[in-house]
Amino acid sequence: MATEVKVPTLGESVTEATVGEWLKNPGDAVAVDEPIASLETDKVAVDVPSPVAGVMGEHKVAVGDTVEVGAVLATVEEGGAPSAKPAAAKEEAPAPAAKEEASAGTADTVTMSPAVRRAVLEHGVDPTTIKGTGKDGRLTKEDVLAAAKAKDSTPAASPAPSPAPTASAAPAGGRNEERVKMTRMRQTIAKRLKGAQDNAALLTTFNDVDMSAVIEARTKYKDLFAKKHDIRLGFMGFFAKASCLALKDVPSVNAYIEGDEIVYHDYVDISVAVSAPNGLVVPVVRDADKKGFAQIEKDIADFGARAKAGTLTMEDMSGGTFTISNGGVFGSLMSTPIINPPQSAVLGLHRIEDRPVVVDGQIVIRPMMYIALSYDHRLIDGREAVTALKIIKEAIEDPTRMLIDL
Structure with a gap:
């Protein structure tokens, strides 16, 4: 049946x-x-x-x-x-043919996506010898490329002299093109980002942050924090809590436009941009304003692991009132992030680097980070956007503000 x-x-x-x-x-x-x-x-x-x-x-x-x-x-x-083929049929088959059939059958049992199969054929690697790192042990394109690189770096036995090239041989240094259909996720990302530019009045305001206090706090308490909460104390927890302060004081940054109405929220659900094999996804840390550092860090770590494994659900990414995107992990110095509709604002974080700054009339070297707030100017005025970003800056430079709600 x-x-x-x-x-x-x-x-x-x-x-x-x-x-x-x-x-x-x-x-x-x-x-x-x-x-x-x-x-x-x-x-x-x-x-x-x-x-x-x-x-x-x-x-x-x-x-x-x-x-x-x-x-x-x-x-x-x-x-x-x-x-399965009858055993007798296998015994009657000639030995060379049986060996060839068995070999092909083994390779075919490896589940491969079209992109992975293309990589296997292009680099001439045996997929049955590669350990997959994808979901359920499946091969990824990165697995194939790593295996091909390892094969190329392994000294090979001296090959027999090859025959002279014939006229039909492909010329060296040829220029090739490959057309790959966009995944549904990539198509959706493209439509949503273009839609944000078409429908919102986007503007970005910048500031820079002295990360000395946060770095000092992490260095001082990271071991105790990890021992007590079984999670690493990262930077994202600080920026999430600092954002909660800003969104509480400037409610429009945590709101969105629906038709001719403005929808305000008395809660903060922060969408955190994380990298997945098929593109950027934004799972949501719900009620971030009510959670402590440890729970926020645990939520983000869990999202990151599940994004790589491809096990995030629709529920994980639904909703969200504000987004934080950390381009600094990829080395970005400065950017103008695009809002995640229907949200009205997104905070962009960037890399930390030592720069000369003036403190009390003296030039000193401090670990600095540029931060950016992109916002929908239809809803959020420049004064409100600058104020929100300034609150985030002050909270990061003086983390005590996050403890006493300043």
């Missing part, structure tokens, strides 16, 4: 997805709840589990197809077993 596997509910307001890759091919054994396909939504990749145990049947759609919630993806034959 064949059971249909349908596109599951993908989250609030999400009605369709793109088939990213098939994790099971027709004839493969499938366990109950074992993922058989990966779907790409606007924000996350979603694994589709098998509702029954059996054998993978027919794929009803292809990789790259757009499917709606409830559509049939494939069938699973319940209670079956993977098809």
Whole structure:
């Protein structure tokens, strides 16, 4: 009996997805709840589990197809077993042919996305010898590139003299092009960012922050903090709490426009931009204004790990009243971040570097960071934006303000 596997509910307001890759091919054994396909939504990749145990049947759609919630993806034959060739047939086959078939079969059992398969063919590596670091041990393009690099750096035995090149050989130093279809997530990122520029009156204000006090506090308490809370004390916790002070004092920065109304929030849900294999995602630290440093750091660390593993959910990224994006981890000195609609403001953090500054009439070297606040000028006046950024600066330069709510 064949059971249909349908596109599951993908989250609030999400009605369709793109088939990213098939994790099971027709004839493969499938366990109950074992993922058989990966779907790409606007924000996350979603694994589709098998509702029954059996054998993978027919794929009803292809990789790259757009499917709606409830559509049939494939069938699973319940209670079956993977098809196998009779033992007698194997014994009758000539030895060289049997060896070739076994080798190909081993390689085919490695689940690879189109991008990974292209990399395997391009670099001539054996996928069965590579340990995957992706979800459920799947190969990623980075795994293949690392294996290819390792292979190139390994001294090889002296090859036999190669025949002279023929006229049909490809010329050295050729210029190639590759066309790769944008993932649904990348398409959505592009649309949302362009939409933000088209619909909002974007403006950015800058300031710089002396990070001496925060660095000193981290150095002094990092070991005790890690021992007590089992989490590393990072910079993001400081900026999240400093932002909460600013959003409380300047409510418009924590609001958004809906039609001809302004929606204000009496809570702070901070979207934190983290890097994922398919692009930038923004999971939400909810009620950041009510959480302590340890819980904020734990939430962010958990989001980062799950973003790399591809296990973030739609719920993790829904909502959010304000965004913090840290380009400094990639070495950015200064940038003008774009707001995350329908939010009205985003805080951009950048790298810390020693710079000469004047303190009490003396030139001293201090660890400085440029910070930027991009905002929707339709809702937030320049005075309010500058005030909010100044509050964040003062809280970072004097962390005691975060303890006594100044």
